[in-house]
Amino acid sequence: MTLAVFVVLSAVCVAAVAAMILSRNPADNALFLVVAFAALGGLFGLLDSPFAAVAQVLVYAGAIMVLFLFAVMMFDLRRLEPRSRKRVRLGLASALAALLLAELALAGIRISGLAGPAWRSAEARDMARLGRLLFTDYLYPLEISALLLMAAIAGALALAGRKDAG
Amino acid sequence: MSFLALAPILAVVAGALISLLLEAFLGRKGHELSATAAVVSLLAAGYFIVRSWNLELGYFAARLSLDPLALLLMAVFVVLGAFVILMSLAYASRRDIALGQLCGLLLIALAGLMIMVSSTDWLVVFLGLEVLSVASYALTGLRRSDPASSEAAAKYFLMGSFAGAFFVFGLAILFGTSGSMSLASGLSGGGVPSALPAGPAVGLGLIVAALFFKIAVAPFHMWAPDVYEGAPTPVAAFLTIAPKAAGLVVLLRVLAPVLGRGGTAAAVFGPVVSAAAVLTMFAGNLAALRQSSVKRLLAYSAIAHSGYLLVAVAAGDGPGLVFYLIAYLFMNAGAFAVLTALEGDDGGTATLDGLAGLGRRHPALAACLAVFLLSLAGFPPTAGFLAKFYVFSGAVAKGHVVLVVAAVLASLVSVAYYLKVIMVMYMKDAAADLTIGRDEPALWLVVFLCVFGVVQLGLWPGNLLTLIRQGSSGLF
Structure with missing residues (x-):
């Protein structure tokens, strides 16, 4: 089971990165990169490191890719973007959104599941230690x-704020 | 261990918050109030800095430690911050800049600088550098009606983020191989002091490259002239001095032990620093020769001065570096203050031809600019001469003769363009009349204080030198 998931995820990851490099449209590049990041997050989950997985999805696929997309949007894309591709992009985007939502939901369920007796498991202790470290040594x-x-x-x-009020 | 160690940084951050809030709630009416708040917070920070002298305060398990070197640099930053705010008072309203935002961002940048110089922990240094950088990007783009300012901000942001990525990558390698975030421990090489482990060396190399980016050292200086020219003039004064000072002090803290210890590490990093210094001096000075805009000329001269300062780092000469930085603070801030006064209402910066006849129409202003330029060129009896003298003689004492010969040659090249400005001011007749003579007491105060600093440090540097030697005796 683990092996199958691993194979699927790594195949998705490699394919997404290849597609990112080969695709001409900057917006598509960015979206393929999100797919790669999401697959990578799944791989981290397989390695029993839920924190790295969540951080991967939240930080990379969430925050950094939004930054990329903003930068891409600042350029004039109309010239590069044929109208016919719009539906493909929409489909890709919604599939991606669903994937991210599923991953986040999974992570959320696992974390909330930890609140019970499972709180003593190793990974939960790691998270707690991480939090404690942040507020003591790394304050x-x-x-x-x-x-x-x-x-x-x-x-x-x-x-970027309003000019009169600042 | 004392909470008091945080006081200077807290004072500056509090001032930043108050300025920003005053700007947000009072708008245009709050401008003078927020500038006042900023200056008051700088005075408070200055008080805490003076008070902490010789107390060796530290906090957060020595992640923050106010050693004398850090305190001297913090004092430099506070003085520079006050100069920049005083320079911007009239400039901001002329150029439609929100003064409260300028003060707030400037104080945040100062807090970043203080964090940077007062720590020997890589993580803290990096975060301080990022605080400084993020605030600087915004400061550069504050003149929103001017496309050059926006362009400069975008350029600075892109190059700065790139350099920041280098820094993080190097930091990750360093931490991964040594398991420690301390500035010194990564390169100790498992008990063999002369060995150079490959991992930490690569990490340190990346970090040094990132710092070279930030202090505009060739070949990483391409962004600097555009950014300094596009930024509002008082901000340009800040950018040419402050990030450079902080970056060089971090470099000194890291490289001085590495270079002083000898062995493989010194054999790798010593020539790199020396080569970068020589390259920077010549790249800056030769490019400055061809400039027609005075602001751009000063931008290239700022790059060249990074090179002279790197000579002090290569020689591990802490006192020389600090003295040079203080002298540089006065002469460069003064030159930019005069430039601020020369900028007309139309928004154009002063060109070389625009300065023609300045010596006759505004003799005092021209004389001040001449003093600053002579000091930048390194003529006695100004501070610039003594600063160069100390740095170069210190480097010769450490055996860097070739480096010093190159540095002296580069300063000879620089004399050509500094004197060209002075010649145009005094010996050419005015083509068009330059309108100055606005009532700006704050700006004249800055110019006066800078002239005072340049001449005082050039003639009677004794007190400051004693202070610097006393402070750095335990460190180098």
Whole structure:
């Protein structure tokens, strides 16, 4: 079973990366990269590291790809994008969204399942230790990242906010 | 271990929050209030910095440690921050910049700088660098009606993110191979002091490349002239001084032990730093020769000065580096302050031809600019001469003769374009009249303080040198 899942996921991952490199349309490239990231997240899940899996999906497929897509959208895509491909893209996008939702739901179920007696399992302890580490040994870097986020918000407001009110 | 160690950073962050909130709630009416709040928070930070001298405060298991080197640099940043705010008071309203946002972002950037120089933990240094960078990108693009400013911000953002990725990658390798985030431990090589383990060496190489990006060292300097030219002039003054100072101090903290210990590590990284220094000096100075915009000329001169400062890093000369940075603070901030005064209402920056006849129409301003340029070129009796003298003689004492010969040759090249500006000011007749003479007491105060600093440090550097030597005696 594990082997089958592994084979499927790695095949999807490799195929998505190949498609990403071969495809001409920047938006398609970005979406294929999301597929690759999602498959990678599944592989992490297979390796019994739920945190890495969730982080992979949330951080890469979620946050970083949104950034990529924004950057791609800033360019003028109408020239590159034939109208007939629109349906394909829509299908691809919704399939992707469903995949992400399924992964997140799976992760959520597993995490909420841990709240019971399973809380003592090894992986849960790892997560708890990670959290504790963040608020003890790594408190200073954590606080600085809060400052970093504030800098990003203030900077984004300064560059893109309303001009009169700022 | 004391919570007081956090006080300077907290003061600056609090000032940033207050400025941003005042800007958000009061809008245009809040401009002067938020600038006042920012200056007050800088004064508070300055007070805490002076108070922490010689106390060796630390916090967060020494992830934050206020050693004398960090305190000296923090003081430099506070002074620079105050200069930039004073320079922007009239400039911001002229150029339709929200002053509260400028002050807030500037203070956040200062907090990032302070975090960077006061830690010996890679993770903290990286996060401080990112705080600084994110705030700098926004500061560069603050002149929103000007396409050059937006272009500069986009360029800076792209190149900066790229460099940041290098840094993280190097950090991951370093942490993965050594299991430690400390600046020093990664390269200790398992008990053999002279050995150079491959993993940490690659990691350190990537990090050094990223820092070279941030301080605009050739061959990673291509972004710098456009960014410095496109940024609002007071912000350009900040960008040419502050990130450079912080990056060089981090480089010094990392490389001084590596280079001083000798062995394979020194044999690999020593020539790299020296070559980068020589390349930077010549790339900056030769390109500056051909510029017609004064701001761009100063941008290239800033690149060249990164090269001189790298000489101090190559020689592991901490006191020389700090003295040079302080002298550079006064002369470069002064030059940019005069440039701010020269910019007309139309938004154009001063060209070389535009300076013609300045010596006759505005003798005081021209004299100040001449002092700053002579100091940048390294003429006695200004601070620039002593700074170069200390750095170069320190490097010769460590045996870097070829490097110093190259540095002196490069400074000779630089004399040509600094003197060209002075010649145009005094010996050419004005083609068009330049409208200056606005009532800007804050700007004149900055110019005056910078002239004072340049001359004072050039003639009587004793007090500062004592302070620097006293501070760095335990470190190098």
